[in-house]
Amino acid sequence: MNLNLVGTQSIQTSPLKLWESVIDPAVLQRSIPGCISMDETGPGEYAITLELKVAAVGGNFNGSIKLSEMDPPNGCFINVSGSGTLGSGTGTARVTIIENEDSSADIKYEAAGEVSGLVAGVGQRVLLGVAKHLVRQFFSTLKKEFDAN
Amino acid sequence: MVEKKYKFISQPRHPTENRRFVAGRGNFVADIDRPEMLHVAPLSSHYPAAIINNIDISEAMMMDGVIDVITGAEIGAAIQPLMNGLDTPKVQRFPLAVNRVRYAGEWVCAVVAESRAIAEDALEKILIDATPQPFVLDAEEALLPSSPPVHPEHGSNVLLDRQFVWGEVDDDFAKAKHSLSFSVTWGRNSTVPIETFGVVAEWNGWDQILDVWASVQMPKYSDQIARCLNLPGNAVRVHYDVDVGGSYGVKRGIKHATLIGYIARKLGRPIRFIEDRLENMRAGDAHGPERKFNVEVAFESDGSVRSMKMRALDNAGAYAGRAPFQLGKPISAIVGPYQINSVSYHAISVTSNKTVQEAVRGFGQAPTNYAIETAMDRVASFLKMDRLALRQRNLIQSDQFPYLIPSGSTYDSGDYHAVIEKVLTAADYPTLLANRDHLRDEGMMAGIGIAACLEPSGGNSSFEPLLNESNKTSTWMESCQINVDGLGHLTARIHTTSSGQGHETLVSTVLGEVLEIDPSSIRITRPNSLESLPGNSPVGSRMAIMLGGAAARSAEKLKAKLIKIAAHSLGIDAEKLTYAGGNVLAPDGRKHTWQDAVELAHRQFHNLPEGMDPGLAAFDIMQVPTGNALPVDGKVHMYPCYSFEFHLVLLAFDPVIGRPEIHSYTVGHDCGTVINPAIVSGMTYGGIAHGIGAALLEEFAYDPNGQLMTQSFLDYLMPSSHEVPPIKIVKHCTPSPHTVFGQKGSGESGYLGSPAAISSAINDAVSALDIRFEKLPIRMSAISDAIANKSA
Numbered sequence: 001m002n003l004n005l006v007g008t009q010s011i012q013t014s015p016l017k018l019w020e021s022v023i024d025p026a027v028l029q030r031s032i033p034g035c036i037s038m039d040e041t042g043p044g045e046y047a048i049t050l051e052l053k054v055a056a057v058g059g060n061f062n063g064s065i066k067l068s069e070m071d072p073p074n075g076c077f078i079n080v081s082g083s084g085t086l087g088s089g090t091g092t093a094r095v096t097i098i099e100n101e102d103s104s105a106d107i108k109y110e111a112a113g114e115v116s117g118l119v120a121g122v123g124q125r126v127l128l129g130v131a132k133h134l135v136r137q138f139f140s141t142l143k144k145e146f147d148a149n
Numbered sequence: 150m151v152e153k154k155y156k157f158i159s160q161p162r163h164p165t166e167n168r169r170f171v172a173g174r175g176n177f178v179a180d181i182d183r184p185e186m187l188h189v190a191p192l193s194s195h196y197p198a199a200i201i202n203n204i205d206i207s208e209a210m211m212m213d214g215v216i217d218v219i220t221g222a223e224i225g226a227a228i229q230p231l232m233n234g235l236d237t238p239k240v241q242r243f244p245l246a247v248n249r250v251r252y253a254g255e256w257v258c259a260v261v262a263e264s265r266a267i268a269e270d271a272l273e274k275i276l277i278d279a280t281p282q283p284f285v286l287d288a289e290e291a292l293l294p295s296s297p298p299v300h301p302e303h304g305s306n307v308l309l310d311r312q313f314v315w316g317e318v319d320d321d322f323a324k325a326k327h328s329l330s331f332s333v334t335w336g337r338n339s340t341v342p343i344e345t346f347g348v349v350a351e352w353n354g355w356d357q358i359l360d361v362w363a364s365v366q367m368p369k370y371s372d373q374i375a376r377c378l379n380l381p382g383n384a385v386r387v388h389y390d391v392d393v394g395g396s397y398g399v400k401r402g403i404k405h406a407t408l409i410g411y412i413a414r415k416l417g418r419p420i421r422f423i424e425d426r427l428e429n430m431r432a433g434d435a436h437g438p439e440r441k442f443n444v445e446v447a448f449e450s451d452g453s454v455r456s457m458k459m460r461a462l463d464n465a466g467a468y469a470g471r472a473p474f475q476l477g478k479p480i481s482a483i484v485g486p487y488q489i490n491s492v493s494y495h496a497i498s499v500t501s502n503k504t505v506q507e508a509v510r511g512f513g514q515a516p517t518n519y520a521i522e523t524a525m526d527r528v529a530s531f532l533k534m535d536r537l538a539l540r541q542r543n544l545i546q547s548d549q550f551p552y553l554i555p556s557g558s559t560y561d562s563g564d565y566h567a568v569i570e571k572v573l574t575a576a577d578y579p580t581l582l583a584n585r586d587h588l589r590d591e592g593m594m595a596g597i598g599i600a601a602c603l604e605p606s607g608g609n610s611s612f613e614p615l616l617n618e619s620n621k622t623s624t625w626m627e628s629c630q631i632n633v634d635g636l637g638h639l640t641a642r643i644h645t646t647s648s649g650q651g652h653e654t655l656v657s658t659v660l661g662e663v664l665e666i667d668p669s670s671i672r673i674t675r676p677n678s679l680e681s682l683p684g685n686s687p688v689g690s691r692m693a694i695m696l697g698g699a700a701a702r703s704a705e706k707l708k709a710k711l712i713k714i715a716a717h718s719l720g721i722d723a724e725k726l727t728y729a730g731g732n733v734l735a736p737d738g739r740k741h742t743w744q745d746a747v748e749l750a751h752r753q754f755h756n757l758p759e760g761m762d763p764g765l766a767a768f769d770i771m772q773v774p775t776g777n778a779l780p781v782d783g784k785v786h787m788y789p790c791y792s793f794e795f796h797l798v799l800l801a802f803d804p805v806i807g808r809p810e811i812h813s814y815t816v817g818h819d820c821g822t823v824i825n826p827a828i829v830s831g832m833t834y835g836g837i838a839h840g841i842g843a844a845l846l847e848e849f850a851y852d853p854n855g856q857l858m859t860q861s862f863l864d865y866l867m868p869s870s871h872e873v874p875p876i877k878i879v880k881h882c883t884p885s886p887h888t889v890f891g892q893k894g895s896g897e898s899g900y901l902g903s904p905a906a907i908s909s910a911i912n913d914a915v916s917a918l919d920i921r922f923e924k925l926p927i928r929m930s931a932i933s934d935a936i937a938n939k940s941a
Contacts, residue, residue, distance in 0.1 A: 001852050060273050085273040088195040116253060117195035118427065120856040121864070 001120045003091070003113040003131055008106050009139045013146045015097045015105040019073035021145055022095065022107070028065075031141040033134050044068065050082065052134075059086040073097055080113075087117025109135075157661045157668050158890055159823050164654040165673065166647075175392040178347035178364045183419035186349070187216055189409065190268035191259045191422075192275055193432060194250035197502040197855025198284035198297070201248055204258055205276040212274065214267035219412060220258045221245035228411055229377045231403055234471045235309060236619050239302040240500065242468040244408035250279065251299050251467035252502050253856050254431030261412055261420065284502035284855050288441060288464040291499040299467055299500035308465055309473045309498040311616060313480070313783045315555035316491025321456035325447035329531055333523050334924040335516035335904075337439035337464070338847040340509050340839060341867060342648075344394025346402045346433050347423035350413040359410050361387045366396040366648045367403060368686045371678035377407040378414070385410070389675040393648035397839070398508040398688070400648060401434040401471075430860040436849050437509030438475050439464040442520040448528050452539045454487060459520065460495040463513075465506045472506035473498035475513030477612025478689070481558045481787035482514065482603040485521040486565050487543040492555050496616070502855050510839065511604075511897040512689060515904060518602040519925065522905035526599075526912065536599050536909070537573075541566065544601065547883075557784030558605070559775075560791045561885045561893075565601065568817040568881045569795050575879045576797050576815035584812065588801045594936070595801035595812075598910025600902040604820070605788035606894020607887075608691025609776035615785050625773045627695035628682030629656060631703045633765035637747040639664070640672040641703075643696060644681030650692055650896060651828040656700045658824055662890075663704035665730045666743075682770055690894025691773070693824050694790060694885075699771040701889040706767035714749050715741035717758040774887040790885045790893035792820035794833075796906035801914065804940075807933030809845060809911060811874040816902070819881040821893035829895045830878055836899025838873045843900070844907035845872070848926050 011018055021027045025046060029038040034052040041047050044067035051060050063082020070076045075096040082089055091113030098106040119127060169175055206218040225247035233240060241247075246255050257277060262268035283297035290296050291306040298306055322328060348363040359380065361371070365387075375385040393400060405422060413420045424433050443460040461479075465472045476496040483492050529539040545552050547564040554560065581597060588595035613620045630642040641656050653673040661668030685691070708728055715733035716723040718741055727734045731743035749756050750765045757763065774789040795817040802809045816833060823829045846866040850858045859865040884891020904925055911927050912920075918939045922931065 001854065001856055001858070062276065083195060083277070085192075114854055116197075116854060116856050117193070118860075120195075120852070120854075121431075121858055121860040122427070124858060124864070 001115055001124055001127070003115055003127060005109065005111040005131055005135060007135065008108045010100065010104050010106050011143055011146060012104045014103070015073040015099045017146070018097055018105045018107060021142065023067060027142070027145055031138050031145070033137045044070065048082070059084045087115055087119035089113055089115045155662055155890070156665065157658050159826065161826055162658065162668070164651045164825060164828055165657055165669070166651055166653050176390060177344060177392050177394055178349060178362055179423055181349045181362045181391070183349060183351055186419040186421050187261050187263065187416065188265040188268050189259050189261055189412065189420060189422040190265060190272055191256035191428060191432070192272045193428070194246060194253060194255045194257050196250055196279060196281050197253045198282040198299070199250045199279040200282060201246065201250065201257065201277065201279050203278040206258070209260060209271040209274040212267065212271050214263040215260060215271045216263070217261040217412070217416060218258055218271070218275065219245065219261065219408070221247040224408065224411055228407060229379060231377060231407065232373050233469045234474055234613065234617065235469050236617050237303060237308055237469050240300045240308065240469045242404070242470065244404040252504050254504060255467065256432055259408060259412070261416065286501055286503060286851055286855055288439070288462050288499050288501060291464070291501045292462070292497065299502055306499045306501065307497070308469050308500060309476065309496060309616060311496050313494045313556070315493070315557070315784065316456070318456050318458060318491045318493045321491045322447040325455045326449050327531065328445060328447045329527055330443065330445040331523065331527055332441065332443050332923060333520055334442070335438060335440045335519060336848040336925050337436055337503070338843050338849065338926070339435045339437050340397035340399050341435065342395025342397065342399070345424040345426060345429040346400055346405055347421070348402060348405050348409050349419060349421045350406065350409040351419035352414040352417060354417060357384055359385050359414060361385060361406055361410065362391050363387065363402050363406055364391060364393045364400055365402045365646055366393060366398065366400040366686060366688065368688060370403070370406070370686070373403050374406050374410055378410050383679060385678065387678040389644065389646050389677055389681065391646060393646055396648035397510040398512065399434045399437070401507050426862070427860055430865060431857055432504060434507040436466060436504045436506050438472070438506060438513055438516050440516045444520055444524050446524045446528060450532065452528065452532055452534050452542045454489050454528060454543050456491045457484070457489055457524065458493045461497070461517070463498045464501050464503065465498045466501060466503045468500070468505045470505055471508060474610070474612050474616060475508065477616045478512040478605065479514050479517035480556045480612060480615065481605045482554070482791065483517070483556045484554050485518060486545055486563070486601050486603055486793060488545055490555065494556070503851060504849065504857065508688070510836065510900050514605065514897065515840070515843070515901050518600070518901050519905040519908060522600045522602065522909060526909055530916070540599065540601055541569065558787045561789060561887055562821070562883045563791065563793050563819065564881070564883050565793055565795070568793055568819050569601070571879045571881055572795050572797050572815050572817035575877055576813060578797070581797070581799050581813060585799055593801040594804050594914040595799065596910040596912065596914030598796065598798040598800065598906040598908070598913065600796040600906035600909060602794060602902040602905065604690055604792040604794065604894060604897050604901050606690035606792055607694045607773050607789035608685065608689030609773035609787055609789065610689065611776065611780065611785045611787045615780045615783070621779060623776060623779055625685050625776055626770050627684045627691070627699050628768065628770045629696060629699035629703045630682060630768035631660065631707060631766065633707070633747060635747070635751045637744050638670065638672065639666065640674060641700065642674050642676055642681070644676070644684045645686045647675070647687065650687050651825060652687065652692055652696060654825050654828060655693060655697055659697045659700040660704050663701050664708060665728070682768060687896070690896040692896070693892045694888050694894060695771060695773065697824060697892060698889050699769045702769040702771060703767045706769065707765060710765065710767070711743070711746045713758055713761065714746045718745065718749060718756065789887040790821065792818070792893045792895060792898060794818050794898055794902045796902045798906045798910050800907070800910045802932065804936045805933060806929065807936065808929040809907070809932070814874050815877040815879060816899065817879040817881060818898055819883050820895040820898060821885045821888070822882060822891040823880070824890070824892055829898070832895050833878055833899040834876055836897060836901070837876055837903045838868050839900045840903025841872055841907060842868045843925060844904040845926050845928070
């Protein structure tokens with residue numbers, strides 16, 4: 001099934017700092033929900049292992065993340081693919097960073113994904129909710145990176 | 150016709166099997182526990198089509214408790230492909246995907262472990278590297294030469310494309326005053342037994358034998374397993390005493406049994422695999438026909454239907470199997486119960502990247518009946534004629550039997566008008582009409598549904614040679630064996646599995662009737678395949694006719710021997726003796742009892758007639774009555790018996806909510822002489838419930854990406870006690886001239902006409918709005934959306 005997510009998050013930092021953190025594997029590993037490992041496999045390319053447990057949907061996933069069309073600090077494309085026992089998924093997100101007048105920055109994402117396997121069929125009703133929950137979790141952890149500084 | 154009176158047959162007797170099932174003492178496959186048994190979990194493909202580049206099992210193999218991981222490459226090299234009914238040798242199927250996956254959910258590899266839980270955990274450690282490929286889901290698209298072939302080696306997606314013309318179709322169309330055409334679609338659904346498929350296999354290397362316990366309903370099961378595993382036929386022993394928790398056609402289990410048999414032999418330990426519900430719904434043998442019909446009918450102004458052109462396009466899913474033959478069985482009743490002079494039939498079966506289609510109750514007859522009955526409703530609507538009167542005009546008359554239909558089958562007997570009259574009386578038709586109009590006055594959408602249809606029975610599968618000319622099979626036999634022990638008690642062996650059809654009741658009732666002894670005193674055993682006579686398993690509504698027939702014929706042989714022994718003992722010609730209640734009576738009043746015969750046959754060889762063998766045993770191997778010829782010129786006689794059913798239903802729904810509620814359901818059923826009334830009623834009731842599911846709820850629906858969206862009971866909706874109303878079953882008996890007691894088949898009854906009747910009722914309810922529902926299931930969302938669109 002297809003999964004589309006669009007949203008914007010404001011973070012109290014400059015576009016440049018936000019950009020740097022979004023492309024920093026260490027930050028990403030801390031922020032991506034259930035991320036167990038993230039290894040660089042090439043420029044802007046990472047192998048990733050996830051252990052996700054959200055309500056009825058849970059399992060291990062192996063995947064890759066690839067950043068492309070990098071335009072610091074304005075944005076990039078992120079391609080994600082992964083698979084596990086419960087299913088496979090691929091997705092592309094366009095990420096745009098916009099400077100706000102109040103010295104914060106907006107991060108805008110438009111993601112389109114396709115999910116297959118057990119999660120697609122059994123999880124169809126909860127899948128969008130789960131995806132939104134995971135995105136929220138990602139940003140709330142990411143925000144904490146800047147609170148600490 | 151006057152019904153012959155029987156002592157046990159047709160009498161209200163409790164089915165023999167009830168006792169152990171009600172007490173929870175059935176012997177199901179999950180009850181089979183072998184020492185050192187290992188368990189299996191299969192890994193399913195996420196993709197509808199992909200090339201498998203690599204399967205990394207290393208991490209899974211290192212887990213505690215994991216014994217082995219079997220891949221498609223391994224099993225593809227070790228065993229023969231599963232049997233393919235069609236002449237499509239390059240459409241090969243193995244228990245696991247070999248190199249390429251062809252539907253989402255297909256099994257890619259199988260973990261063998263000390264427990265099912267460990268096996269499932271190990272699935273998570275297997276890494277599949279696969280490259281997704283283009284795929285096709287829709288049958289019309291699959292038919293296009295440009296569609297991606299599911300089996301590239303085969304070259305296209307077409308499995309079967311046969312055009313039959315029976316009679317002067319063009320002529321009849323030219324002569325008829327009117328014609329009309331329409332399309333209807335039968336959605337992909339199933340039978341969903343409570344018990345999923347399961348199998349236990351054990352290899353004994355010292356005896357060189359594979360024991361198989363399975364929840365199965367599959368013709369020639371042990372032969373198929375042996376052929377796939379390169380074993381002699383007598384090295385596979387399928388145990389027939391395993392109770393089956395429902396099948397209705399789908400418990401085929403051949404890919405499971407070959408996989409588990411292979412593993413059992415490889416590892417030398419007993420292996421169990423019982424599908425969980427998701428495995429069953431996605432990749433078990435769950436999916437039934439998915440069929441699109443284009444129908445054109447020619448008719449006169451008085452409603453007489455002269456000719457029909459039917460194109461049936463079936464979506465077989467990823468492999469051939471036996472499923473395409475489900476386009477063949479309906480040929481045996483292609484005109485339904487009607488006098489239609491000529492028919493053309495274009496049968497097409499295509500592969501797609503969906504789960505493989507398997508046999509489902511009626512073997513394709515229910516979809517075809519739905520198309521024929523829709524044609525009747527459409528003609529009536531075109532002519533503004535009463536739907537019932539139109540059917541009554543076209544029905545075959547009782548004095549026209551035996552009735553040869555254009556496609557070559559001869560209907561044995563029937564009195565369709567009488568059954569309909571009984572139903573109209575029982576349902577109080579004028580009141581039913583008044584109730585419909587009253588509901589309409591109250592603002593409800595109310596409709597009456599009508600369906601008349603046939604159940605071809607006796608299981609002669611002559612559609613095999615008809616659709617595949619390299620297949621020369623005309624034999625469809627069944628066997629029974631009986632033995633009287635030294636104490637005089639009768640034991641009968643039946644040589645197949647039973648999936649709730651009550652074969653023990655059937656055989657004991659028939660034997661009791663012929664031998665005039667109490668059926669409850671007769672022991673029925675179900676040995677294994679190596680201790681059995683040949684048979685074709687309980688498919689095609691055949692067992693009352695075939696197993697009942699073989700039992701009766703065995704009993705007649707035994708009875709003849711009892712009379713011969715008595716004649717010799719009493720010194721009287723056998724012709725002068727009469728048989729009564731197990732004893733043989735002489736005209737002079739002397740009586741040679743059952744026990745006298747037992748004494749002589751078992752212990753006094755010196756007192757037996759000269760040349761007679763000792764003991765009291767008999768067996769019979771019976772061919773299907775009337776099944777004695779291969780097809781000629783695209784025509785063949787298929788089934789010996791044709792049961793009739795007539796459905797009359799009133800339903801109503803709120804125009805905004807659109808949820809149909811059945812207010813009244815009456816069915817008339819004529820399956821000739823009924824052996825056990827409780828069993829036949831149960832089958833009919835269950836069949837109608839099944840049909841309600843097919844008509845309103847059940848569908849294996851796919852999203853555009855080839856993912857199955859309805860794989861659990863959350864999404865695959867089944868009729869429950871809320872949806873299944875009380876059903877009035879009206880019985881009628883027109884005996885068949887071809888069977889021992891006049892019995893016909895009833896195993897598929899109810900299901901064959903109820904989807905057509907419910908569709909007819911819903912379409913009647915919305916007729917004033919000029920809405921037509923042309924696809925089953927008709928979900929409540931479709932109803933409310935269609936009405937909302939009209940009102941907007």
